[in-house]
Amino acid sequence: MSGLEFLLVTLVGYIVGSIPFAVMIGIFHGVDILQQGSGNPGATNVKRVIGKGAGYFCFVGDSMKGLLAAGWPQLHVFEMVSDPLRLAFVGLVAAVLGHSYSVFIRFKGGKGVATIIGGLFAIMTNVLLISVVVWLIVFYITRYVSFASICLCLSLPLLALICREPIEVIVLCLFFAIFITLRHRSNIRRLISGTEDRMQKET
Incomplete structure (x- = not known):
């Protein structure tokens, strides 16, 4: 694993993980999810505050963040063939940290369970x-x-x-x-x- 590979996978994983699906779903429904229910921007709070369908959609979105972050380094893109499994670990950890401390919502975030589930599906x-x-x-x-x-x-x-x-x-x-x-x-x-x-x- 080269330094460039590490930095690229970390950056992509963090940015992807930072996408606040719960907040975006809340905005779509006219709700500030950070101020409603438990205040946690995760699927469980979305389900409680907005409804079952929105909660499931949020869970899928948060899971896909982990799946993408851990999955794409294993596709050998950009000739990244040195250590794809470890790169997948790096991408997943970065995505979980991005989900939990999102740059888009002032480093707030959810618990990270759905993102972990999605990433482990790829690993x-x-x-x-x-x-x-x-x-x-x-x-x-x-x-x-x-x-x-x-x-x-x-x-x-x-x-x-x-x-x-x-x-x-x-x-x-x-x-x-x-x-x-x-x-x-x-x-x-x-x-x-x-x-x-x-x-x-x-x-």
């Missing part, structure tokens, strides 16, 4: 799919999106180890587990105090 689909099952089980039992998201990310390094992924992948998953847990600090406090909002079952 290690098997581990991702198992972790999504973890999310579904935890969410079905608790109805807490935040707790399910934390469990998903905490499961990643263990699943990567079980699936015998390369050490670089395990380290990446460990980074995301720590990062997402820290990004959910306020949610964890509300979970402990019993004030965290549950997602209501649809009838």
Whole structure:
């Protein structure tokens, strides 16, 4: 991996990750998503404030940011063939940081879970799919999106180890587990105090 490759992939990943889909969807619907609900510019808040369709659209958009950032370095564009997997890691980390600290909204941003999911789909689909099952089980039992998201990310390094992924992948998953847990600090406090909002079952 050359310095130029690193810088290019980092820049593209960060800019792509910084695209604030939640804010743009809010503007389209005449809502300032940063001032409504939890104030978090992510799919869950969009769903609560605007509606189910808008929330799903936001999730897809945020996921695609990770998929693009981690996927394009593996296409060997611009002769980047030296280390495509590590370049994919760099692109994904940059996209997650861009999503969480977007230059377009004064370095505010969402938690990063959807972007991680999209990026891991391009890097290690098997581990991702198992972790999504973890999310579904935890969410079905608790109805807490935040707790399910934390469990998903905490499961990643263990699943990567079980699936015998390369050490670089395990380290990446460990980074995301720590990062997402820290990004959910306020949610964890509300979970402990019993004030965290549950997602209501649809009838």
